[in-house]
Amino acid sequence: MWSRIRSWFVPPDAHRSRLTKLISRASVEFTACMMFHFIGSISPTPWANGIALTVLVYYTAKISGAHLNPAVTLTFCLLGHTHPIDALMYWVAQVTGCAAGALWIAGLVPGLNMRNAPSGEFQGLSGCFTPAAALTPFQVFAWETVSTTCFIVPIFSVVWYTQHKNGYGNSGPLIVGLSLAANALACGRFTGASLNPARSLASPIVFQCPYPVYSYVLGELLGGILATLAVVPWYGISRSAWYR
Amino acid sequence: MWSRIRSWFVPPDAHRSRLTKLISRASVEFTACMMFHFIGSISPTPWANGIALTVLVYYTAKISGAHLNPAVTLTFCLLGHTHPIDALMYWVAQVTGCAAGALWIAGLVPGLNMRNAPSGEFQGLSGCFTPAAALTPFQVFAWETVSTTCFIVPIFSVVWYTQHKNGYGNSGPLIVGLSLAANALACGRFTGASLNPARSLASPIVFQCPYPVYSYVLGELLGGILATLAVVPWYGISRSAWYR
Amino acid sequence: MWSRIRSWFVPPDAHRSRLTKLISRASVEFTACMMFHFIGSISPTPWANGIALTVLVYYTAKISGAHLNPAVTLTFCLLGHTHPIDALMYWVAQVTGCAAGALWIAGLVPGLNMRNAPSGEFQGLSGCFTPAAALTPFQVFAWETVSTTCFIVPIFSVVWYTQHKNGYGNSGPLIVGLSLAANALACGRFTGASLNPARSLASPIVFQCPYPVYSYVLGELLGGILATLAVVPWYGISRSAWYR
Amino acid sequence: MWSRIRSWFVPPDAHRSRLTKLISRASVEFTACMMFHFIGSISPTPWANGIALTVLVYYTAKISGAHLNPAVTLTFCLLGHTHPIDALMYWVAQVTGCAAGALWIAGLVPGLNMRNAPSGEFQGLSGCFTPAAALTPFQVFAWETVSTTCFIVPIFSVVWYTQHKNGYGNSGPLIVGLSLAANALACGRFTGASLNPARSLASPIVFQCPYPVYSYVLGELLGGILATLAVVPWYGISRSAWYR
Ligand SMILES: [Ca+2]
Ligand SMILES: [Ca+2]
Ligand SMILES: [Ca+2]
Ligand SMILES: [Ca+2]
Numbered sequence: 003m004w005s006r007i008r009s010w011f012v013p014p015d016a017h018r019s020r021l022t023k024l025i026s027r028a029s030v031e032f033t034a035c036m037m038f039h040f041i042g043s044i045s046p047t048p049w050a051n052g053i054a055l056t057v058l059v060y061y062t063a064k065i066s067g068a069h070l071n072p073a074v075t076l077t078f079c080l081l082g083h084t085h086p087i088d089a090l091m092y093w094v095a096q097v098t099g100c101a102a103g104a105l106w107i108a109g110l111v112p113g114l115n116m117r118n119a120p121s122g123e124f125q126g127l128s129g130c131f132t133p134a135a136a137l138t139p140f141q142v143f144a145w146e147t148v149s150t151t152c153f154i155v156p157i158f159s160v161v162w163y164t165q166h167k168n169g170y171g172n173s174g175p176l177i178v179g180l181s182l183a184a185n186a187l188a189c190g191r192f193t194g195a196s197l198n199p200a201r202s203l204a205s206p207i208v209f210q211c212p213y214p215v216y217s218y219v220l221g222e223l224l225g226g227i228l229a230t231l232a233v234v235p236w237y238g239i240s241r242s243a244w245y246r
Numbered sequence: 247m248w249s250r251i252r253s254w255f256v257p258p259d260a261h262r263s264r265l266t267k268l269i270s271r272a273s274v275e276f277t278a279c280m281m282f283h284f285i286g287s288i289s290p291t292p293w294a295n296g297i298a299l300t301v302l303v304y305y306t307a308k309i310s311g312a313h314l315n316p317a318v319t320l321t322f323c324l325l326g327h328t329h330p331i332d333a334l335m336y337w338v339a340q341v342t343g344c345a346a347g348a349l350w351i352a353g354l355v356p357g358l359n360m361r362n363a364p365s366g367e368f369q370g371l372s373g374c375f376t377p378a379a380a381l382t383p384f385q386v387f388a389w390e391t392v393s394t395t396c397f398i399v400p401i402f403s404v405v406w407y408t409q410h411k412n413g414y415g416n417s418g419p420l421i422v423g424l425s426l427a428a429n430a431l432a433c434g435r436f437t438g439a440s441l442n443p444a445r446s447l448a449s450p451i452v453f454q455c456p457y458p459v460y461s462y463v464l465g466e467l468l469g470g471i472l473a474t475l476a477v478v479p480w481y482g483i484s485r486s487a488w489y490r
Numbered sequence: 491m492w493s494r495i496r497s498w499f500v501p502p503d504a505h506r507s508r509l510t511k512l513i514s515r516a517s518v519e520f521t522a523c524m525m526f527h528f529i530g531s532i533s534p535t536p537w538a539n540g541i542a543l544t545v546l547v548y549y550t551a552k553i554s555g556a557h558l559n560p561a562v563t564l565t566f567c568l569l570g571h572t573h574p575i576d577a578l579m580y581w582v583a584q585v586t587g588c589a590a591g592a593l594w595i596a597g598l599v600p601g602l603n604m605r606n607a608p609s610g611e612f613q614g615l616s617g618c619f620t621p622a623a624a625l626t627p628f629q630v631f632a633w634e635t636v637s638t639t640c641f642i643v644p645i646f647s648v649v650w651y652t653q654h655k656n657g658y659g660n661s662g663p664l665i666v667g668l669s670l671a672a673n674a675l676a677c678g679r680f681t682g683a684s685l686n687p688a689r690s691l692a693s694p695i696v697f698q699c700p701y702p703v704y705s706y707v708l709g710e711l712l713g714g715i716l717a718t719l720a721v722v723p724w725y726g727i728s729r730s731a732w733y734r
Numbered sequence: 735m736w737s738r739i740r741s742w743f744v745p746p747d748a749h750r751s752r753l754t755k756l757i758s759r760a761s762v763e764f765t766a767c768m769m770f771h772f773i774g775s776i777s778p779t780p781w782a783n784g785i786a787l788t789v790l791v792y793y794t795a796k797i798s799g800a801h802l803n804p805a806v807t808l809t810f811c812l813l814g815h816t817h818p819i820d821a822l823m824y825w826v827a828q829v830t831g832c833a834a835g836a837l838w839i840a841g842l843v844p845g846l847n848m849r850n851a852p853s854g855e856f857q858g859l860s861g862c863f864t865p866a867a868a869l870t871p872f873q874v875f876a877w878e879t880v881s882t883t884c885f886i887v888p889i890f891s892v893v894w895y896t897q898h899k900n901g902y903g904n905s906g907p908l909i910v911g912l913s914l915a916a917n918a919l920a921c922g923r924f925t926g927a928s929l930n931p932a933r934s935l936a937s938p939i940v941f942q943c944p945y946p947v948y949s950y951v952l953g954e955l956l957g958g959i960l961a962t963l964a965v966v967p968w969y970g971i972s973r974s975a976w977y978r
Pocket of ligand 3: 604
């Protein structure tokens with residue numbers, strides 16, 4: 003047993019096969035997404051969303067790269083930082099992780115139960131996203147696109163400064179959380195501000211959410227694609243892009 | 247007298263016996279917990295909780311390791327960072343420190359007096375934790391377990407980055423406070439968000455608090471134990487664990 | 491095509507003509523100002539203003555110097571850091587960028603349409619600045635002057651610490667955003683707290699805003715000039731000022 | 735003229751007499767206190783107080799040590815960091831600086847005029863401190879004492895880490911502001927949370943404030959003295975204390 007415990011001291015990702023490393027990285031994405039969807043859904047303010055992301059980015063940064071969001075993974079894949087196979091594994095881990103967080107909600111919040119529509123005193127904490135009544139599905143799609151792009155662009159700078167050890171790396175996790183908070187404060191009253199396909203999908207898997215998810219998920223993925231437009235002209239793509 | 251003052255220049259923990267060092271460390275835990283329970287209890291928002299923890303972690307980090315919470319001490323003990331004897335001393339210092347902070351409340355807040363039930367205009371500032379009416383004691387236990395786990399997991403990363411001087415150490419005290427704020431914002435409306443056995447026990451020692459503490463304290467200690475599950479697979483235990 | 495992609499790897503501003511570099515820098519000011527006016531206008535709190543600025547300063551700092559505000563550019567020009575020709579290009583990029591952000595608002599917010607006066611449920615999100623009824627135009631001018639000065643003074647320290655790598659450079663983007671948030675919280679109830687000529691001009695270009703912009707823009711530019719008074723005696727001007 | 739401008743390039747405090755340096759340092763304390771009392775008084779939330787302090791500490795840290803508060807200067811004097819003559823100059827600069835900030839309030843806020851009692855829509859923004867009705871003058875004294883002590887203790891750690899370049903210096907200005915915010919959130923509903931003799935004295939110099947200042951000022955000075963009790967046992971006094 004002691005030799006097994008001792009093996010845990012091996013620095014992360016050393017002496018491991020590519021598959022083992024990928025499982026380790028995807029598992030930490032699962033764990034952090036589970037906590038993130040739970041905390042983010044039951045909190046009464048977009049600030050909690052932002053700072054929960056900050057601390058979970060801190061937790062996962064050196065293990066998985068702290069994506070915690072399929073749209074972020076898509077941006078990093080297009081920019082050459084994440085191989086498509088890894089990206090797929092991350093997507094699965096992020097969506098199932100957030101769905102596991104929705105199960106915590108079902109277990110812990112009185113009145114919210116699996117397979118039911120949210121009801122009662124705490125129904126607003128279900129993690130289901132519902133847009134403002136004034137918005138058409140296309141406007142929901144457009145808001146999620148624009149806000150996801152604005153959210154991801156500064157995150158890319160974090161990756162760049164961390165890789166180049168060029169001055170601002172230390173504040174990386176804080177910047178990621180503040181970027182989410184700023185855009186969630188702006189977009190919140192329109193769509194509830196998911197900006198994350200895994201979070202959009204998670205609670206509808208567990209509860210009977212009232213609003214369809216496709217406007218959200220498609221908008222967020224397009225937002226991840228458009229974010230590259232504000233990155234490539236100034237930061238370029240990865241020096242060791244998988245498609246080079 | 248000057249030679250005595252000069253002796254204070256001795257760098258902390260140098261040229262001292264193990265016992266003197268332990269007393270010094272436990273005393274700073276006492277002092278910081280006293281301030282923490284005082285500020286945290288009389289503040290109207292979970293944010294003050296979080297930032298009070300940040301500044302007090304900053305104050306104590308290099309002296310005691312800035313646990314300020316018996317559940318954190320338990321996690322660090324299980325992960326090999328804190329010897330069980332030190333952990334016991336820390337527990338005593340944390341609980342008595344928070345109780346001393348409750349005495350400050352009794353002395354300073356009009357209407358709150360020792361041995362009485364909190365009453366009057368400021369009764370909500372007593373530091374007693376009372377859960378939402380909808381929750382059973384088991385649900386209180388479960389909420390405190392889950393939220394304490396979510397609170398402690400990113401804190402462990404702070405320890406790891408500090409020890410490995412691996413990029414993010416500088417932002418450590420901020421991350422600890424933000425992790426408390428995020429989880430207190432999420433869990434607050436259910437249990438009041440103690441997430442700390444010393445804080446749960448402190449005000450009931452001084453005031454006649456209406457709700458029993460066992461659901462809180464047991465949940466928080468279990469949360470400290472479960473936090474290891476999200477740490478060990480990726481960060482391992484201490485390289486110099488006391489039980490190796 | 492690959493060789494073109496490869497050329498993106500060239501580090502920013504290397505192997506480029508002065509004109510190409512200036513276009514690159516002005517373009518990132520345009521992009522960030524577009525996002526900044528959009529997020530800042532549709533957010534319900536000055537905090538979102540501040541943290542949106544923080545993350546966009548992080549995004550643009552090493553490319554354009556992260557001015558994102560013609561008054562800041564004016565201060566830096568007077569202090570010798572920005573050449574007047576570059577300053578003019580930055581001014582054009584900042585005003586047109588913010589106006590492009592106002593176009594996003596026109597496109598995305600129900601009830602806000604180009605060339606119309608803002609109306610309906612979301613009319614407060616138009617990005618038009620309207621002062622408190624009690625204020626004369628001269629008082630609006632004075633408030634914007636004073637608050638812009640207070641906003642810019644600590645920003646200059648960020649530039650100085652970054653150039654001298656003297657201790658605090660890492661926290662630069664955070665300080666810039668916090669300085670905006672502090673002054674926007676203070677000045678907000680009087681003028682709405684623009685503190686930025688590009689933001690003052692942007693929405694009146696796109697919408698029929700009810701209040702004239704001259705008190706705002708002149709006050710902010712004077713604020714940028716006065717900020718030098720609290721900088722020069724202690725920090726001096728640039729070691730390589732363009733006018734030396 | 736150019737040679738005069740060039741002389742501004744001389745790094746701060748180099749090639750200057752002790753008197754010139756002291757005037758330079760006291761002047762920056764004056765300037766920052768002026769801005770601090772202005773922003774802090776007209777802001778509707780203790781948060782603006784905290785972040786205004788953060789950015790002004792950033793502005794003054796390497797010039798004057800960023801005291802901006804006579805109680806902080808007193809603590810640093812007792813701990814050997816500030817010579818009593820410098821401390822007196824700082825006290826004068828801090829009180830006159832805050833009073834100058836109160837003059838800005840008189841000039842800019844409709845309804846607040848020099849020598850008058852604050853009145854009208856914005857009378858709460860005068861910078862006069864008024865305690866909760868339930869408190870006796872002695873309780874006001876006690877609250878300001880305790881909260882000033884709690885505020886200053888973590889600030890001392892900032893000085894220590896900065897001097898020893900021991901890990902956390904970068905986050906210094908943020909910690910100072912967060913410490914003020916935490917204690918202002920806690921103490922605010924009781925005394926309005928001045929925690930600063932210069933701020934307590936400033937507005938009564940300019941306006942007819944309704945509540946006498948002695949409970950505030952004496953409490954804050956005692957708080958500065960008591961803060962040394964939580965510093966000396968673990969951090970000691972200055973290695974080059976003026977009284978050694
Ligand atoms: Ca349930
Ligand atoms: Ca009492
Ligand atoms: Ca429209
Ligand atoms: Ca007046």
